[in-house]
Every structure is written in structure tokens, then in C-alpha cells.
Amino acid sequence: MTTAQVAHAMAACGTPVHPDLVVAWEQGTHAPTDRQLFSLADVLWCDVVTLMGVRPRTLAERRLARQLTVERLAERIGMDAAAYRAAEAQQHWLGDAWQTRALVDALGLSLPELIGIMGREEELAGLLRAAVDGRWKAYVEPVAELAVVDATRAGDALRTMHAEFSAFAERYMGHLVGLNGDARLKEVAAERAEFLRRLVDHFWELIGEGGEAGEADGPPPYPVGWQ
Structure with missing residues (x-):
């Protein structure tokens, strides 16, 4: 032409x-x-x-x-x-929350992809690291708000991740007390490091379906979003 x-x-x-x-x-x-x-x-x-x-x-x-x-x-x-x-x-x-669900549907995105586009994945990772290494309940609302997911689902995910992370410390101390040698300690430390590296991905795996931001058939009863 x-x-x-x-x-x-x-x-x-x-x-x-x-x-x-x-x-x-x-x-x-x-x-x-x-x-x-x-x-x-x-x-x-x-x-x-x-x-x-x-x-x-x-x-x-x-x-x-x-x-x-x-x-x-x-x-x-x-x-x-x-x-x-x-x-x-x-x-x-x-x-x-409602606008977010409508947006990801309209653009063919997932919530993880939207967070990545907005450059907030590292912020989420920081909240998750603090949650698994401390009092996880204090981070339920901040994580749910940032990830635009249901607070109950966020809480369930954080509780599971906190328990999994705590298991590394228990295993490490068990090997340390049992004098099992540097090889076993290094193995546990490597697994712990890999767990921390995959925190965000693991969070979304536990949330399932790329996250839930509420149904898109009407506005939510209260706003939940990124401020």
C-alpha cells in the first residue's frame, strides 16, 4: 500500500x-x-x-x-x-479492589503482573520478609492492601510462610546442638536463602489463581488499594 x-x-x-x-x-x-x-x-x-x-x-x-x-x-x-x-x-x-479486578480483567493481567508493572514487587518482598521473620499478624493488612488480595487469604499465606521459615531455624539449631557438622548447617542455610529468594512467588502460589481482588460485578464496601 x-x-x-x-x-x-x-x-x-x-x-x-x-x-x-x-x-x-x-x-x-x-x-x-x-x-x-x-x-x-x-x-x-x-x-x-x-x-x-x-x-x-x-x-x-x-x-x-x-x-x-x-x-x-x-x-x-x-x-x-x-x-x-x-x-x-x-x-x-x-x-x-473492584477497580483493580476490573483493570486486570480488561488488560489480561494477573495481580502479580500488575504489581511488577508498578514496580512494587520489591516492596512486597520486604513486607513478606518482615512477616516471616517476625510477628506475621502485624503484616496481614499491609500485605493485603499492597497485593490487593483478601485479608483472610493473605493471613493464611503469611501464617504458612512463617511456619515454614521457622522450621529452618529449628532444623539449624537441631544440627548445631547435635554437632552434625558444617555440611548439614550449610545445607539448611542454603535452603533458607532459596526460600527467602522465592518469597514473592511462594506468596502468590499460596494465594492461588494469581490472587483475588474481589468480584467485579459491583463496587466494594470499602476501598482497598495502593496509596
């Missing part, structure tokens, strides 16, 4: 553009708007990700891959468009 043919086809799809603009997109001097990108993908019979040329990593890229404008996605998740746009720009999600 020539650039004129592309522009003509896009106009037929309800997105008129000048052929010179198509040239600018090809040369990389201009970027299409969301609607222009979606129309261009339809005209060229390809998916949006192919035109983007990258594997979607950010919240904005995941939205574009689903051919959703900010306004359309905001409407689907029950959020003000300006607030959602700010969340994308700042990579900082402030949605409540």
Missing part, C-alpha cells in the same frame, strides 16, 4: 489523516495517537503490538495492546479518566 492508500483507508475507518503524517510515522518523527494507532492496525491487518515493535511492559503499553483508549478503559473500570491517565504517567496505581 502507498501512504496515500493507507491514509484513504484510515479515513474510511473514521480516522482521517494526511499521507505526509503516515510518512512521518514510518520515519519515526511522529507517533500516532491511540485512535490512529488502532485504525492503522486495522487497515494494515495486523495487531497493535506488531506496530508498537515492543513487548508490552508498562500499563500504557498493555492498554494499547488491547486497543483501549484511556477514556474507554477508565469507563470500564469505573475510574475518572484523568485519574487513570495520571496512574499510567506516574506508574502508581490508586484503584480500589
